[in-house]
Amino acid sequence: MSENRISLTQAEWSVMESLWEAGPLTGREVTQRMEQSCGWSRSTTLTLLSRLEAKGALESVPAEKGPKVFSPLLRREDAALGETKDFLERVYQGSLSLMVSALTKKQALSQKELDELYALLKGLEEENHA
Numbered sequence: 001m002s003e004n005r006i007s008l009t010q011a012e013w014s015v016m017e018s019l020w021e022a023g024p025l026t027g028r029e030v031t032q033r034m035e036q037s038c039g040w041s042r043s044t045t046l047t048l049l050s051r052l053e054a055k056g057a058l059e060s061v062p063a064e065k066g067p068k069v070f071s072p073l074l075r076r077e078d079a080a081l082g083e084t085k086d087f088l089e090r091v092y093q094g095s096l097s098l099m100v101s102a103l104t105k106k107q108a109l110s111q112k113e114l115d116e117l118y119a120l121l122k123g124l125e126e127e128n129h130a
Helices: 010-022 027-038 042-055 076-092 096-106 111-129
Strands: 058-062 068-072
Touching: 010 027, 010 042, 010 068, 010 076, 027 042, 027 068, 042 058, 076 096
Parallel strands: none
Antiparallel strands: 058 068
């Protein structure tokens, strides 16, 4: 992911989710999906598509004889990682261990989740010693 991360509002995230799930989509298809899932008007969705295109999160390509087709340029994984980094910095001063500690104090982890965390930590430790 580039250092110039694209920040998404909650509404923009909803539009991007639609494109990540089913894209590329025409403007009409996106507006129909947003109307069904969020109750948004056509103009609201088109405004969000324009904003996302200006941010570089998606691109539109005019079809030869038809409407524009919108495709995500920003990968979901990159957007999620950026949001996670921002949250970690803002709420836990960048401390992953502080965040995990806070989460596990309020919510018991299943054995499967503990095993997954242990495997992740073990893998990271092995990478650091390689």
